[in-house]
Amino acid sequence: MNRIPLHPVARTLQIQVLRHNPMDPASKPRLQTFEVEEADAMTLFIALNEIREQQDPSLQFDFVCRGGICGSCGMIINGRPGLACRTLTKDLPQRITLAPLPAFELIGDLSVDTGRWMRGMAERLETWIHSEGLERLDVDAMEQVMEPALAEEIYELERCIECGCCVAACGTAQMREDFVGAVGLNQITRFRLDPRDERTDAEFYALVGNESGVFGCMTLLGCEDYCPKNLPLATQIAFLRRRMASTA
Amino acid sequence: MQIIYTDVLVIGGGLAGQRAAIGAKRRGHDVIVLSLVPAKRSHSAAAQGGMQASLGNCLGAAGDNEDIHFNDTVRGSDWGADQDVVRMFAHTAPKAIRELAAWGVPWNRVERGEHEITVDGRKTIISEPDAAHGLITSRNFGGTEKWRACYVSDGTGHAMLYTLSNQAIAANIPVHERMEALALIHADGRCHGAIVRNLVTGALLAYVAKATCIATGGFGRIYRVSTNAIINEGMGAAIALETGVAALGNMEAIQFHPTATFPAGILVTEGCRGDGGLLLDAREHRFMPDYEPEKKELASRDVVSRRMEEHIAAGHGVRTRFGEHLWLDIRLLGANHINTRLREVQEICQYFLGIDPVRELIPVRPAQHYSMGGVRTDHRGASPQLQGLFAAGEAACWDMHGFNRLGGNSVAETVVAGMIVGDAIADYCDSAAGELIVSTSLVSLFGQRESRRLAQITSGGTENAFELTRLMQETMTNQVGIFRHRDRLEAAVATLQQLVRRSHNIGLRSNAPGANPELVAAYRLQRMLKLALCVAYGALQRTESRGAHYRADYPRRDDLNWMRRTLARWPGEETELPSLDYEALDILRMELPPGWRGYGARDYIEHPDTALRQQQIDRILAGLPGADRHARQQALMPFRHLLPEHLRNDNQRLGEEA
Numbered sequence: 001m002n003r004i005p006l007h008p009v010a011r012t013l014q015i016q017v018l019r020h021n022p023m024d025p026a027s028k029p030r031l032q033t034f035e036v037e038e039a040d041a042m043t044l045f046i047a048l049n050e051i052r053e054q055q056d057p058s059l060q061f062d063f064v065c066r067g068g069i070c071g072s073c074g075m076i077i078n079g080r081p082g083l084a085c086r087t088l089t090k091d092l093p094q095r096i097t098l099a100p101l102p103a104f105e106l107i108g109d110l111s112v113d114t115g116r117w118m119r120g121m122a123e124r125l126e127t128w129i130h131s132e133g134l135e136r137l138d139v140d141a142m143e144q145v146m147e148p149a150l151a152e153e154i155y156e157l158e159r160c161i162e163c164g165c166c167v168a169a170c171g172t173a174q175m176r177e178d179f180v181g182a183v184g185l186n187q188i189t190r191f192r193l194d195p196r197d198e199r200t201d202a203e204f205y206a207l208v209g210n211e212s213g214v215f216g217c218m219t220l221l222g223c224e225d226y227c228p229k230n231l232p233l234a235t236q237i238a239f240l241r242r243r244m245a246s247t248a
Numbered sequence: 249m250q251i252i253y254t255d256v257l258v259i260g261g262g263l264a265g266q267r268a269a270i271g272a273k274r275r276g277h278d279v280i281v282l283s284l285v286p287a288k289r290s291h292s293a294a295a296q297g298g299m300q301a302s303l304g305n306c307l308g309a310a311g312d313n314e315d316i317h318f319n320d321t322v323r324g325s326d327w328g329a330d331q332d333v334v335r336m337f338a339h340t341a342p343k344a345i346r347e348l349a350a351w352g353v354p355w356n357r358v359e360r361g362e363h364e365i366t367v368d369g370r371k372t373i374i375s376e377p378d379a380a381h382g383l384i385t386s387r388n389f390g391g392t393e394k395w396r397a398c399y400v401s402d403g404t405g406h407a408m409l410y411t412l413s414n415q416a417i418a419a420n421i422p423v424h425e426r427m428e429a430l431a432l433i434h435a436d437g438r439c440h441g442a443i444v445r446n447l448v449t450g451a452l453l454a455y456v457a458k459a460t461c462i463a464t465g466g467f468g469r470i471y472r473v474s475t476n477a478i479i480n481e482g483m484g485a486a487i488a489l490e491t492g493v494a495a496l497g498n499m500e501a502i503q504f505h506p507t508a509t510f511p512a513g514i515l516v517t518e519g520c521r522g523d524g525g526l527l528l529d530a531r532e533h534r535f536m537p538d539y540e541p542e543k544k545e546l547a548s549r550d551v552v553s554r555r556m557e558e559h560i561a562a563g564h565g566v567r568t569r570f571g572e573h574l575w576l577d578i579r580l581l582g583a584n585h586i587n588t589r590l591r592e593v594q595e596i597c598q599y600f601l602g603i604d605p606v607r608e609l610i611p612v613r614p615a616q617h618y619s620m621g622g623v624r625t626d627h628r629g630a631s632p633q634l635q636g637l638f639a640a641g642e643a644a645c646w647d648m649h650g651f652n653r654l655g656g657n658s659v660a661e662t663v664v665a666g667m668i669v670g671d672a673i674a675d676y677c678d679s680a681a682g683e684l685i686v687s688t689s690l691v692s693l694f695g696q697r698e699s700r701r702l703a704q705i706t707s708g709g710t711e712n713a714f715e716l717t718r719l720m721q722e723t724m725t726n727q728v729g730i731f732r733h734r735d736r737l738e739a740a741v742a743t744l745q746q747l748v749r750r751s752h753n754i755g756l757r758s759n760a761p762g763a764n765p766e767l768v769a770a771y772r773l774q775r776m777l778k779l780a781l782c783v784a785y786g787a788l789q790r791t792e793s794r795g796a797h798y799r800a801d802y803p804r805r806d807d808l809n810w811m812r813r814t815l816a817r818w819p820g821e822e823t824e825l826p827s828l829d830y831e832a833l834d835i836l837r838m839e840l841p842p843g844w845r846g847y848g849a850r851d852y853i854e855h856p857d858t859a860l861r862q863q864q865i866d867r868i869l870a871g872l873p874g875a876d877r878h879a880r881q882q883a884l885m886p887f888r889h890l891l892p893e894h895l896r897n898d899n900q901r902l903g904e905e906a
Binding site for chain 2: 147
């Protein structure tokens with residue numbers, strides 16, 4: 001059995017949700033509190049579904065994998081961005097406040113449009129392998145070799161799930177709508193590291209060598225503090241800034 | 249109602265859908281992908297342990313090739329698969345993985361020199377040769393003769409999906425996110441696109457297309473305990489079924505994964521056992537060798553799951569207040585291995601179970617995992633009944649898995665199918681048959697019908713959609729699970745039919761403008777119930793045990809009567825049961841005639857054609873002394889002509905020329 005202990009005293013959680021439905025002209029942003037009996041090993045995924053099924057079927061939120069790997073359920077949990085699906089209520093106080101991630105367009109209640117934001121970032125930074133002849137690839141031939149350690153290094157940066165927590169935690173992103181965020185800068189370091197990508201530093205500089213890119217970062221480190229995948233974001237940004245400064 | 253026109257409409261933004269989209273786009277057709285969620289959040293991302301492709305690079309894979317992959321897959325399917333399709337798949341998988349390697353997937357690579365590995369509970373040292381250094385490596389998985397699962401740590405699906413999604417973005421393929429197809433537009437045996445609901449605004453719109461491809465994944469959420477993402481509700485298969493024309497194949501073939509965390513049902517990869525992890529019971533006894541001396545923990549998933557449940561039923565489970573479970577032990581793999589090769593598993597244990605798998609045992613029990621069945625198509629992904637309709641990936645039944653899928657064959661299938669079906673779609677669009685002749689009045693008719701169906705739900709009944717969904721899921725988990733029996737299946741069918749009736753009387757408590765999650769739950773439930781009935785009724789009618797379909801009252805595989813694929817159609821809105829018919833699998837055309845799988849039950853009812861076919865095969869091969877393996881294969885069951893031309897060549901390997 002899982003070893004997550006029951007809370008010593010059975011608790012009634014008070015879950016306060018910042019609610020607003022932009023589709024409803026009558027809706028005004030408001031805080032609504034729901035009471036939920038805490039259960040063993042309860043996550044916010046379980047609690048929010050229970051609220052929707054038993055108390056308020058109009059409550060909007062996003063879950064997909066409910067296993068911490070798809071990045072759908074980023075929200076502000078007691079003031080900090082995090083993945084709701086893997087947040088255990090026993091780690092939270094009895095009073096829990098949930099709000100949608102800032103910096104993304106609100107769809108309703110706790111649901112925000114990270115998809116459009118991330119697609120825009122990917123298009124702008126061209127987050128794909130740039131290589132001559134990809135469309136005329138000889139797929140019958142052996143694959144190109146790669147050093148095992150390098151493949152693992154690339155995967156370290158590839159683990160990003162585009163949940164948006166780093167953007168929500170970023171001071172610059174709140175002030176500059178066009179800031180690509182740690183998620184975007186991490187993509188640049190990932191493709192820069194990859195020998196299959198033929199882009200030069202000068203080309204990467206053209207993508208992020210400005211205030212909406214790597215020079216917009218104020219080194220507040222919120223991105224790294226709240227990254228659910230513990231990606232070394234601050235190190236990547238610092239590294240990229242040095243490279244870009246010397247490229248300029 | 250807004251109408252959007254495109255050449256190709258792909259419903260589903262996972263690996264299969266996006267790869268098919270790229271294929272059709274490259275051939276010069278406009279493609280739109282619809283997705284319930286941002287494409288990178290699709291359930292493909294959840295594939296952990298690996299993708300099967302017979303590269304044969306590392307020591308454990310040495311000597312591997314398409315022939316062995318083919319044999320493993322057919323045995324895994326318990327001879328339910330279409331062997332032409334399995335051949336096409338095994339042949340294309342190395343090409344698919346090499347394409348993905350060039351596109352940017354950071355596959356783990358072979359490292360030359362000595363390595364410590366764990367085999368059968370013991371540490372041993374192997375040494376990888378210089379020649380393989382830097383090539384794509386692979387790990388052991390269940391039901392396979394070779395180490396064939398190529399991997400990116402245990403985030404294989406994530407890495408594949410991100411790479412493929414980024415290539416689709418590079419190809420400028422639009423993904424219309426938060427869009428749900430509610431019905432296929434069709435008339436006179438021809439599909440013209442879909443009626444779609446915007447999951448932000450709630451508005452209905454129509455997409456009209458020459459070709460429509462369903463790539464919506466599985467329907468695991470008709471079960472209460474499933475490793476599937478919560479969006480895996482099978483809407484793609486359901487809207488194909490609701491045409492009354494397209495058929496679903498082998499819906500009763502449901503896979504249960506041996507190692508889902510208990511009780512939440514979150515997947516823990518087969519790679520844990522492939523890398524040397526063990527299954528233990530309440531006394532911490534390793535029980536699998538007692539049941540399966542040949543393959544032990546690495547028999548196929550259907551066999552391991554059944555043995556686990558059998559062992560629990562015999563009183564050896566760990567008892568808890570949620571029920572019983574068994575243990576997965578990966579402690580013997582060591583901290584370094586777990587923290588590099590099994591890091592998602594480590595995170596899942598840490599966050600959801602509060603344990604450290606380096607030091608502690610993982611509580612596991614089998615849970616619903618995969619839908620072998622789906623939209624019935626031919627070997628190129630086209631629906632035989634509804635022209636212009638295609639399907640790929642888990643949503644489809646072109647039938648490469650038969651009654652049990654091997655681990656690592658599904659992510660491989662997604663990209664392989666995407667390559668083949670994308671090409672078939674392009675061929676269709678280029679052909680005279682692909683020309684679109686559709687009237688907007690037909691489109692409106694379908695739009696009005698969906699509009700009425702939604703209005704019927706919102707007009708007020710007394711039933712609760714969430715409650716009925718829970719009842720359906722519990723019925724499926726309790727009565728249509730790993731061990732099936734006539735009595736329980738009959739009860740399940742009756743309960744589901746009652747739920748169908750009750751689902752016509754759903755009332756909503758919320759009329760919030762926008763998507764309205766309660767309305768979404770209600771209309772999905774009505775469709776999921778039809779899928780559930782196809783599963784339960786198909787299972788009731790199939791009076792044999794084959795692969796994952798196990799009938800306690802018919803425990804033997806029955807080749808004599810059941811070398812047949814189930815086809816389910818939904819005759820009309822008023823009916824409460826699918827109509828079933830069957831198509832035969834011809835043993836006399838098989839490259840590998842039925843036999844023992846190499847694990848699991850040994851006795852089965854033989855078909856007379858089996859011996860006949862074996863004689864034919866022996867005679868054909870005796871007439872080809874000195875022929876190479878390709879020529880021998882070609883003589884038994886030629887398949888390359890079924891593939892698009894650019895995918896027909898031999899695959900190059902270490903020590904084997906292309």
